[in-house]
Each structure stands twice: as C-alpha cells, then as structure tokens.
Amino acid sequence: MTTVFDWDQLARDIKRWGRELGFQQVGITDTDLAQQERALQAWLAKGYQGDMQWMGEHGNKRTRPSDLIPGTLRVISARMDYLPGDTQLIKILKSPTKAYFSRYALGRDYHKLIRKRLATLGQKIEAALPDELKPQGEQQMRAFTDSAPVAEKPLAAKAGLGWTGKHTLILNDKAGSWFFLGELYSYLPLPIDVSQQPNRCGDCTACLKVCPTDAFPEPYTLDARRCISYLTIEHKGAIAEEFREPMGNRVFGCDDCQAICPWNKYAQATVETDFLPRHGLDNPDLLALFEWDETTFLKNTEGSAIRRIGFERWQRNLAIGLGNAPTQPDIIAALTRALGQVSPMVDEHIHWALQQQANPTRRRRRKIKQPIS
Template sequence: MKRSNNERLKRFLAEEARAEGFDLMAVTTPDAIPQAGERLRQYITDKHHGTMEWMEETAERRASPGALWPEVRSVIMLAMNYGPEDDPLAVLNRRDRAAISVYAQNRDYHDIIKGKLKQIAGRFAARAGSDVKVFVDTAPVMEKPLAAAAGIGWQGKHTNLVSREFGSWLFLGSIFTTAEIAPDEPETDHCGSCRACLDICPTNAFPAPYRLDARRCISYLTVEHKGPIAHEFRKALGNRIYGCDDCLAVCPWNKFAEEAHEAKLRARDDLKAPKLEALLALDDAAFRTLFSGSPVKRIGRDRFLRNVLIAAGNSGDQNLLSQVEQLLDDPSPLVRGTAVWALGQLAEPRIFRKLRKALTASETDDTVLAEWRMAERQDPVGER
C-alpha cells in the first residue's frame, strides 16, 4: 500500500510539473550529497567565491538540506529548459552591440520558477498531507548537486548541470517536503574527455576540471562583483555586459535540446543584441524602465554602465567617444573611473590629454584618480 501511494504521489508530481511547464522532475533524499559540504568549505578556503560573502555566511545551512530544514524527508528537483533560439556567441563578433546572457534576456527566472513551484507545492501538500517549502537559487540550497543526485543531470567540467536531454540550459528549483518519496537514481557523468567548456573560457576561470574560480569568471565579474573590474580582465570581457554563455554554449549535449525541445522562455527582442550607443545613454530611470522585471535590474545602473563602458572601450567605435566623454562627469565614481579606461582605449592623444588635465584637477575620488594614472601609463596613450 505504501509503495502504491508513493507511486501515485510521484505520478501526480510529474503531471503537475509538466502542467506548469517544467521539463524534468526527479526526487532525492536530503542526505544525498554528503560530499557537498566539504567541497563548499574548500571552495571558500581557496577564496574562489570572491566577494560573495553570503556563501561563507550560509555555508553550514547550504551544506545539507537537513541543516536548512530539519523536518525535510524528500527533495523534489524540477528543471526548465531555457535554451536559446539562436547561437548566443554570434553577438560577440558584433562589437557595436552588447551581449547579455541568455538567462537574463527575459523576465527574472526567480520570479517565474518560484511562482510555478508554489503552485505545484500547494497542490502536492494538499494531496499528500505533508508540509512543503520551495526554493529557487537565492536560498542557501545547493541545487546542482541535488539535481545530479536526483538524476536530472550531472555537474559538468564547467560546474553547471548538464542534461542528456537539454544540455547546459536548465533553470532549477526545489520543493522540500516532509513526505517520504522514493528517490530516483543519480545521473552519471557523461563529459568523457571533452573539455570544450574549459578551453573556451576567455579568462581561464577553471583552475581544473569541475572547479571554478569565480574571481576570474565573467559572470561573476559583471553581475556579482560590485567594484571596478580588474584591468587584466577588461579586454577579455569583450562586449559581454551581463553574464557569459561561452562555457554553456559550446557543450556538445546542447544539440539534443536544440533538436527535440523548445525553450519555455523566449528572449525579448530588445535584449538579444542591444546597441551600446543606446545603453550608454541610460540614466537611472531609463535603466529601471528598460530592465523592469529583468534580472539585470538587480545590479543597478552604475554597475551596468561599468560593464557597458568596458564593452565600449573594446569596441574600437569612435562614434561612442562623445558618450564616453559625457560619463567622465557622472555622479558615480564607478562609472567615471570606467569611463576613463574607455576613453584611453578610444580617444586620440590630444583629446585624452585635454580631458585628463581638465578633470583630474577637480577629481576627489581615489579610485577614479587611480584610473587616470593607469591610463597615462598605458601604451600608446601614456607616451603621447
């Protein structure tokens, strides 16, 4: 009887998941990832989490679902395909345009997934007579190891989840429940000898297969990192202004997602490859309007313009120079400092010297002054 009821609950979950637009659903136990805690502690010890202090602060709860909610007996993992319609790397060759990561070209997936999880969890709780909690990314839950333990996929060499059906393009969410549900078998690693995701990384962010140093990752630098982006990475950013899809896009397993399935979330046309010229003109109100409902909005206008200015400096487009010059007077030191760098990449010697003389005399922010000094030393500007 217990087995029969268990099977009915799983069928019910699978049907509800499909009805809400999820592509995969599987179940694991809260103690299925015993090695995850030690790996996380080593990751933090190595400082590979960069300035993401919340990782260290929540490490104990993140290490085990039971530490987060002692009553949990089963973890239901759900995944939704968000694979792109077109090659997301094609925009990297259009230097007058901006590359926004595929996941951020639509509404914030946290809101989309969480709403759907709540619907499923509510109906499941009523059916099973059990308590439930839902989590999507922002909570201290290690979704990728749990999804691998549940059999949805495996963590590839780029540390992201890979599915034989959907490649590297999956949003994940979880439902914790006090109900005891028979777990599914974990997925095995199918990466083999392939290292395409490691070799394509523009900043060499993988010190070894299955290990990521976030401090070198473009997704971290453009989204999580709050201050100036280190000079050693600026050229490598190219025109990537929010996130980076390189390691995901080259995964050979993506071909199955392209051949057999449609993504549930379509990109907004105005976010597929927006013009740098238009983005440089955004004030705070225009930024909030353009990215309303988008995950991009979370980083704020100043950090966003920091990223756009680096893309402008890398573009070689002299038509952007006047906008870069205007941002040298921006209220934000982060924006002003990055504008100095972009100016150094685009301006003729005479223009650079004139602006340096005019603006450094009144500049009071040390980080901006440091950018001016650095720009002076860079060839060919520093010699002009």
C-alpha cells in the same frame, strides 16, 4: 490504524504534475550531501567565492536541507528550459559594437515564475494526501530557485536531472545545460530516484579552454573571481584591468562555456513566453544602452534579472564594452560627455575605455570559437 498510502504512485503523479506545470523534468532525492559539503568547504577555503560571502554563511544549511527547513526528508528537483529559439549568440559575441547578455536574462526574471510553479506543485501534492498525512505543526513544503542557501546543482544531479560538467553546470544528455533549476523541500517519505546520469564529459575540455578569463583552475572547479558572470553581476567594485579586454562586449554574464559544449546540440528551445527577449536586449547596441539614464534603465529592466546589478554596474560594464569596441567618434564623444556625471568608480572605467579608443593598435581580445556540433 496505520494509513496505507501508495507513495510510488504519488511520485509518478508529482512528475506528471511537474510536466503539466511547464517543467521539462522532475526528480526526487534524499538530503545526504556530505560529500558535496566537504567539496564546498574546500572551495570556500581557497577564496574562490570572491565577494559572495553569502556562499559561506548560514552554517551548513546549504548542504543540510533539514537545517534550513526542519523536517525535510526529500528534495523534489525540477528543471525548466530557458533558451529562446534564435538567440544569435555567436553573431552578437562577434559584433563588438553590440552588447551581449546571458541568454537566461533576456526575458522576465525567472525567480518568481519558477517558485510559483513549484509552490503550485506543493499544493497539488498536499491535496492528494489523506487527512492523516497532511502537514502538521511545522511541517511544510518550501519552494526555492536560486534564492536561499540551497545546493541546487548537487541536488539536481542526485535527483537524476543530469551530471556536473567540467564547467560546474548541470548537463543533461537530452537537453544540454540551458535550463533553470528549482527545488521543493518536502517532509514526505517519497521514493527517491536512484538512477543518475553518468558523467559523459569524457576527455573534452572545450569549456575550460574557451573561457575568456581562464576562470577554471582545474576541471569541475570555478574560481568565481575570474568569471565574467561574477565580475559583471556579483562584483560591486572596479573590475581589474586584466579582465577588461577579455570581457569584450559581455555586459551581463557570460555563456561561452555553455555555447561551446557539444551536449548543447541537444538543447531545446523554451516554450515559456516569459523567457523570450524583451526590449530588444537580444541584439542591442552598446552605445545606445550606455546613453540610457537611470530612469530608462529602471523602466526597461523592470521584471528582469538584469535590474539587480543596479545602474552603476550597468554603466561600468557598458564602459568596458565601449572600450573594447572599434574606435569611433560617436563612442569617444559619449564617453567624454559622461565623465564627471557618473560615480568615481564608473569614471575610472570610462577613462580606461577612452584610452582604449585612442589606441588603435591595442591587442585583439579573445573571441569565442564556434560551438561544437
């Protein structure tokens, strides 16, 4: 006997359960990413991934969900706001003795929180199924958030969560772009959301023009090798000198292309307390952070996405920030004390920073403009 089941009602329940679990929006899409697969291959062929070799690994699993999790028919895509209510973003970027951290990294690491919520959503879904439709054999629901070869942004756009902006991030006409994405791979034949948000970037190129390192060779294309987020987080070696002054005081990531985007006037403050700033990292002094030892770094970044860069890259990034700060005896003294006490790679950046501190006529670094309102 064929089981009659109301899939439309289940889809509505999934979105309601998602909201109850703290997601601002949930959408459902199929797994056809053929167009995005061609675009990814073209991007990789140009070497824009830099050292992120994992972007080209795993065959086609990134754009073929059923290759990653066999039996996947649908992807449930969800977004969760992360921006704290008062981030003083522009104020910190314009304060050269302060350290700037991407706003997503101010609180606890989002990976576990979002995966746990999505896993709970999967459990709710399976609990609602009649016995005949419950998972059999290898069938399973799997939750992801920036943690596996998953094409998060294309899937989010297909699921109706927004459109891909010229800065390559997902934009939502009611929420901007300050949100995390997560996915639940499903074997269930759920009805898909066919209504997608149209691209509303228009003629605006603010995000492209504001980039301190000119990381966008063309709209909708990011050359990660020039991106400050990549340089401060993913890149493990020395940072090329051409990028050091434009980095300014950005120690972990960069938000300039989001901060300037007019759609972010609709961004909503997060209601997740775990995403609120910790250890004063929303307004810290570069020099104070540079004087942390490794034990202090590990203690104060416990449970934070910042810890993933490790102490060496932490020191490297802070040395660049201090080199870009106004000339101060305390900064020169701290940099000098650290020479020879750090790795050769960090030493190189400290030498550069000392040269910058000794050159009062160095050119002014490019600063972010005021956001459009």
